[in-house]
Amino acid sequence: MTEPIIQVRDLRREFVVRSPAGRLRRARTVVAAVDDLTFDLDDGAAVGYIGANGAGKSTTIKMLTGILVPTAGTVRTCGLDPVRRRRDLARQIGVVFGQRSQLWWDLPLAESFRALAAIHRLPEATWRTRRDELVDRLDLATFLATPVRQLSLGQRIRGEIAAALLHSPRLLILDEPTIGLDVLSKERLRVFLAEQRALHGTTLLLTTHDMDDVQRLTDRILVVDHGHLVYDGTLPGLSAQVGAERVMVIDLVEPVPDLGAVDGTRSVAVESDGLRHRLAFTPETTTAGAVLEAVGRRGQVRDLAIEEPDIEDVVRRLYLAQVSGDGP
Numbered sequence: 001m002t003e004p005i006i007q008v009r010d011l012r013r014e015f016v017v018r019s020p021a022g023r024l025r026r027a028r029t030v031v032a033a034v035d036d037l038t039f040d041l042d043d044g045a046a047v048g049y050i051g052a053n054g055a056g057k058s059t060t061i062k063m064l065t066g067i068l069v070p071t072a073g074t075v076r077t078c079g080l081d082p083v084r085r086r087r088d089l090a091r092q093i094g095v096v097f098g099q100r101s102q103l104w105w106d107l108p109l110a111e112s113f114r115a116l117a118a119i120h121r122l123p124e125a126t127w128r129t130r131r132d133e134l135v136d137r138l139d140l141a142t143f144l145a146t147p148v149r150q151l152s153l154g155q156r157i158r159g160e161i162a163a164a165l166l167h168s169p170r171l172l173i174l175d176e177p178t179i180g181l182d183v184l185s186k187e188r189l190r191v192f193l194a195e196q197r198a199l200h201g202t203t204l205l206l207t208t209h210d211m212d213d214v215q216r217l218t219d220r221i222l223v224v225d226h227g228h229l230v231y232d233g234t235l236p237g238l239s240a241q242v243g244a245e246r247v248m249v250i251d252l253v254e255p256v257p258d259l260g261a262v263d264g265t266r267s268v269a270v271e272s273d274g275l276r277h278r279l280a281f282t283p284e285t286t287t288a289g290a291v292l293e294a295v296g297r298r299g300q301v302r303d304l305a306i307e308e309p310d311i312e313d314v315v316r317r318l319y320l321a322q323v324s325g326d327g328p
């Protein structure tokens with residue numbers, strides 16, 4: 001067995017928070033941003049690291065990349081201790097913080113690439129070929145000579161991602177990469193990242209609040225809540241665990257205002273005087289085929305679509321299950 005690319009054991013990070021307590025005194029509280037976290041990531045994996053605001057995602061990433069020292073527990077990233085071997089690690093990973101630039105603010109992107117190539121000691125021909133590929137795939141050519149501070153958010157993020165990938169890292173860590181981008185820019189970025197994974201087999205760890213990112217880019221999710229890992233598995237597995245419903249949208253040839261009870265389903269809506277019905281179900285209660293058959297006995301089906309559960313809702317349900325003590 002090869003060593004996991006990320007290995008986290010009993011990881012904890014505390015912060016001391018001071019708040020006013022009376023006129024002269026300040027109260028000192030210890031907050032555990034990450035608490036007793038254990039997981040492995042295999043080489044080539046694509047993992048979404050998700051959770052509500054303040055759950056501990058950024059703190060975890062800072063420990064994985066050597067920016068923050070753990071209070072307790074151990075981290076190994078690419079087989080290295082990230083704090084002690086931060087320089088060596090930097091040659092093997094790429095990191096993008098959507099909300100904080102890693103680029104030189106006053107330099108044009110072209111100069112940043114040159115500087116990064118020198119820092120990583122990349123052979124001239126290697127980095128130039130890679131740069132050209134990234135400029136092409138991320139459409140950077142028109143603003144390569146513009147200082148970073150003058151770039152739009154979408155242009156800057158593309159530049160950040162190119163800079164993080166210039167040295168062809170084994171592991172790419174993205175902290176909220178699509179935050180603030182418009183729908184089209186998000187989509188283009190997702191296509192690019194999926195393509196890079198397919199081409200280079202780069203391992204991907206992604207934090208995001210955008211569930212489309214998770215759905216499109218990852219095949220495993222880790223959900224963190226108050227510093228604890230509360231779920232490790234697939235997105236459909238999570239939906240099933242919290243009982244999230246899929247919705248079958250059925251269009252009939254002739255209106256049937258009342259379908260009556262369809263076993264294992266719940267009527268969510270009847271639209272267009274009975275031409276369209278929305279029936280919610282879970283894979284545990286029935287199957288799409290059984291629902292279709294039952295509806296087909298009551299009217300002729302013209303078309304159907306299945307809407308997957310809203311992932312924000314799935315995660316919310318998971319948190320509620322934790323709070324009420326029904327969690328895993």
Ligand SMILES: Nc1ncnc2c1ncn2[C@@H]1O[C@H](COP(=O)(O)OP(=O)(O)OP(=O)(O)O)[C@@H](O)[C@H]1O
Pocket residue numbers: 015016017031032033051052053054055056057058059060
């Ligand atoms: N430097 C710090 N000093 C004190 N508390 C901190 C510090 N950094 C983080 N925290 C606290 O640790 C907790 C976890 O924060 P973290 O930034 O890791 O969460 P997050 O999951 O990344 O949130 P978001 O989705 O909002 O970015 C929060 O309660 C936060 O206030």
